[in-house]
Amino acid sequence: MIAQALSPISTSSRAADSAISLLDDIGNTPLLDLTDFAHSCGAQDNVQLFAKAEWANPGGSVKARAAFKIVEEAEADGRLGAGQILIDSSSGNTAIAYALVGAVRGFPVHLVMPKNVSRERKALVKAYGATLIESDPLEGSDGAIRMVRQIVAADPERYFYADQYNNDANWRAHYEGTGPEIWQQTQGRVSHFVAGLGTTGTFVGAGRFLREQSASAQLVAVQPEDELSVIEGLKYLPTAITPGIYAPSLVDRHMTVSAETAWDVTQALAREAGLFVGFSSGAAVAAAVQVAKELPLNSESVVVTLLPDDGSKYVSLGLFD
Numbered sequence: 001m002i003a004q005a006l007s008p009i010s011t012s013s014r015a016a017d018s019a020i021s022l023l024d025d026i027g028n029t030p031l032l033d034l035t036d037f038a039h040s041c042g043a044q045d046n047v048q049l050f051a052k053a054e055w056a057n058p059g060g061s062v063k064a065r066a067a068f069k070i071v072e073e074a075e076a077d078g079r080l081g082a083g084q085i086l087i088d089s090s091s092g093n094t095a096i097a098y099a100l101v102g103a104v105r106g107f108p109v110h111l112v113m114p115k116n117v118s119r120e121r122k123a124l125v126k127a128y129g130a131t132l133i134e135s136d137p138l139e140g141s142d143g144a145i146r147m148v149r150q151i152v153a154a155d156p157e158r159y160f161y162a163d164q165y166n167n168d169a170n171w172r173a174h175y176e177g178t179g180p181e182i183w184q185q186t187q188g189r190v191s192h193f194v195a196g197l198g199t200t201g202t203f204v205g206a207g208r209f210l211r212e213q214s215a216s217a218q219l220v221a222v223q224p225e226d227e228l229s230v231i232e233g234l235k236y237l238p239t240a241i242t243p244g245i246y247a248p249s250l251v252d253r254h255m256t257v258s259a260e261t262a263w264d265v266t267q268a269l270a271r272e273a274g275l276f277v278g279f280s281s282g283a284a285v286a287a288a289v290q291v292a293k294e295l296p297l298n299s300e301s302v303v304v305t306l307l308p309d310d311g312s313k314y315v316s317l318g319l320f321d
């Protein structure tokens with residue numbers, strides 16, 4: 001109905017040649033300068049800190065990159081065929097990104113999410129027209145993975161199981177996008193790359209690219225402090241199902257951040273730098289600042305991290321009240 005009503009306009013001569021598809025707007029996010037913030041936290045004098053503003057992606061998070069790449073590759077080689085449903089598990093941001101891509105491309109999307117993910121995440125998925133299937137909150141994201149595997153096993157022809165944890169398109173999105181962008185935006189001066197581990201796609205893909213450009217680039221992987229520290233989007237790998245795409249040999253240094261520190265830094269970013277971001281951004285910046293503090297005096301290092309999403313999906317958690 002809506003498409004019909006609009007068709008007289010879209011079939012007339014193109015009014016705006018520079019207009020792009022929403023999906024073409026994925027990636028090329030701004031690199032923000034957080035050097036003053038790092039110095040106010042005690043970073044060494046000549047160290048610079050930068051962060052990619054990933055909420056600038058359609059759908060509001062870093063996961064647009066992986067979701068779109070997964071869909072593109074699956075459409076190209078026929079794994080996502082006509083009439084099939086894309087299904088996957090996600091704690092939220094990938095779900096939102098799949099739902100958005102499905103809305104643009106016109107295929108149905110089913111998402112398994114733990115029942116306790118924030119209200120905003122569930123609402124966004126539904127707003128884009130996807131079907132939400134809730135898994136046991138006590139089993140977390142691993143419970144969602146187990147549930148999606150059962151659903152697919154019961155009717156494999158019906159679904160394209162996107163499987164972000166084991167799909168190489170996930171890390172390739174960052175190898176072809178995030179990594180080269182960081183390299184270009186720092187004119188090849190990035191010395192440390194700090195990223196949180198969820199599916200590990202961001203760390204593995206961007207890290208692999210940066211390591212290939214510079215053998216001395218230090219790749220720092222960030223996890224919550226322990227199993228009980230909940231930082232949405234990040235996994236505590238020692239007790240989680242290890243993602244198949246994870247490449248532990250890329251890690252030069254592991255760092256852990258407590259939920260409390262992630263929250264403190266998230267709050268400080270809003271109040272002192274005007275950046276209203278999610279908790280995994282707070283965790284990433286906490287680790288990046290720690291790296292910047294420990295560097296030798298007058299080091300000319302350039303530390304780069306990512307701000308995976310903004311704070312709007314976390315408001316109902318009440319922590320900003």
Ligand code: PMP
Pocket residue numbers: 061062063092093094196197198199200201202203232233234278280281308309
């Ligand atoms: N932060 C947030 C808010 C996320 O949603 C995710 C994705 N799970 C990550 C960090 C980690 O990204 P990746 O899956 O690429 O490791």
